[in-house]
Amino acid sequence: MNKVLTSLLSLGVACTAAMAADAAITALKVTDSLDAIKADSAVWSKAKFSSVTLYPQTAIYMNDKKANALAENVKPKAKKVDVAALYDGKNIALMVKWADGTKDIQKGATTTEYGDGFAVQFAGITKLPEALPYIGMGSAGRPVVVHLQKATEKIYEPNGNKDVGLQINRQQTGVFEKDLAEFDNKVASLANTDYERVFVAEGYRSLTEIKDGSVKSSSEMVHASNTWTGTLSRPLKDEYVNLTGTVPVSIAVWDGSKMNRNGIKNLSAWIAVNLDGQKPNAAMIAELTTDPKGNAVKGKEVAAANGCNGCHQIETTDPTSFMAPSLRFVGGYSSAAYLRESIVKPSAVVVPGYNRNAHSNTPWYNLEKGKRVSTMTDYSHLGKAEVDDIVAYLKTLKAEVE
Ligand code: HEC
Structure with missing residues (x-):
């Protein structure tokens, strides 16, 4: 290797020491109930925020050249977000705050405007640091549970499939005009902007939405002062996870104005979240917070x-x-x-x-x-x-x- 390269590289190594893995986060134990916690719930005043870095994920390509080009060629940037965690006897709650000057709302019918969103991901059953699931999608035998909240315009999805407002053949308006207007009014009165989803995944192409109500979670997104605040609460224990000691969590955000959607997003590595007062998993913390030992x-x-x-x-x-x-x-x-x-x-x-x-x-x-x-x-x-x-x-x- 020539000299210039060597010195450049050692410079790079010096920089990474300064931007080492994100530190572990402490989830404070509170006595307040965290059921259906909101962004403006008073209990958040007790929380301590830590900075977490979300990196552009470039492994996944889509059948959309423009979106791929935006993610790949325009120098993608990592993003710092602030994360706080709380837990009570039953639930864990997380708050994520990130700067985003454009409030992008997913519009039901259009396909080229994408909404901002965030996701919180939990590693399923694993307690072994060397066997964490593949980040973002899980892997065979190592499931992840992903809680997704997107900013959408009002939608109504009574069957959990598509917005019913979009499932109507509008060619026949001449015949159905009056009924259609009634239908639209009814949909509008029932619709809301809470696009919240829970998925379980065990590897690429296995992402499955959990629709049977077996995960009792609650999330929301609020935009103010060029900042999104996303909150999530979910049970510490259910069919999919059993969160104790040190919990590996990962955060993702999507920026609609950058055509972010699906795999094109900013994603953190697994972060160690310690449940205050419980026995931490030292090996997990070491894996997630220290630089690897090689040269x-x-x-x-x-x-x-x-x-x-x-x-x-x-x-x-x-x-x-x-x-x-x-x-x-x-x-x-x-x-x-x-x-x-x-x-x-x-x-x-x-x-x-x-x-x-x-x-x-x-x-x-x-x-x-x-x-x-x-x-x-x-x-x-x-x-x-x-x-x-x-x-x-x-x-x-x-x-x-x-
Ligand atoms: C013959 C082509 C080929 C060579 C040579 C090769 N790789 Fe790969 N690599 C692939 C392919 C294809 C994949 C995607 C499929 C998979 O996940 O295994 C991949 C996946 C990976 C991934 C996972 C990437 C991700 O986004 O999760 C890593 C890390 C990696 N390779 C590292 C290396 C390293 C280090 C070397 C050299 C020691 C290497 N590869 C040599 C073809 C190659």
Whole structure:
């Protein structure tokens, strides 16, 4: 490696030390009930806010060139948000505050205007730091529960499917004019802007909405002074999670004016939330708050020697590639354990990539006996120190904070 590169890289490493993983958050125990807590509930005055960094996730592409280009080519930025947590005997509540100068509301009928939104994600049953679910979507046997709240215009979805106002054939207005007006009035009177959803996922393409009421959560979003405040409360324990000690949580926000939706968003890594007064999970806190032990400068050399950037775009100067997900910002939201697993066991979690029909020559996986098998080279032959070094290097790959 030439001198300029080496010194640039050590500079990069020095910077990342300063922007290390987000610290653990403490959820304060309160005696007030957190059932259906709102943004303006008085109990929030007891909460302490911590800064959490949300990184642009670039692994997922959509069939929308413009949105992809906005996410990929326009230098995407990381975003700082403030997070506070509380818990009572029954529920955990989180408040997320983030700056957003444009209040974007999802409009039911239009397809090119997207609403702002936020999500809070909980790792299902895991207590093992090395076996956290894949961030954002969970992984096989390691489910996540995702609470999503979006800013929408008024909608009415009595069957939990689509807004009924959009399910009407409006061609026949001449015949149904009076009935249609009555119908529209009825829908408007029942509609509300509370677009709240809960999902469970165990890997890509497994996202399933929980509609049977088995999760008793409540969330809302309020926009004031160019800032969104999102709140969520949910049970500490239900069919999907059992939150005790140290709880891995992740936060995502969508910015509608940047065409953010679905996979294109800003996402935090797993954050350790300690339930005040309970026994913390020291191994989990260590995994989520300390930098990996490898040598990032060496890791860059090992990655180059092993041809990682033959398939991946890693540095901004590498060409974009259809072969594999971009790793330009992978260090922001991925845990060290996940990165290690990606290298030595590529098929443990398979990022499915582009629409396979559109890019059939460069699939990111093949189906073997119904199982997705990654097309990535298996690097399990690498020594432990080499893998540690690559992981340390990948963890330095983060977008700048806006
Ligand atoms: C032959 C092409 C190829 C090579 C060489 C390759 N990869 Fe990959 N890699 C892929 C593909 C395809 C995926 C997406 C499918 C999957 O998740 O395994 C992937 C996924 C990943 C992911 C997960 C990305 C995410 O967004 O979650 C990481 C991390 C990764 N590779 C690291 C590496 C490292 C480090 C090297 C070099 C030691 C390497 N890869 C070499 C093809 C490759």
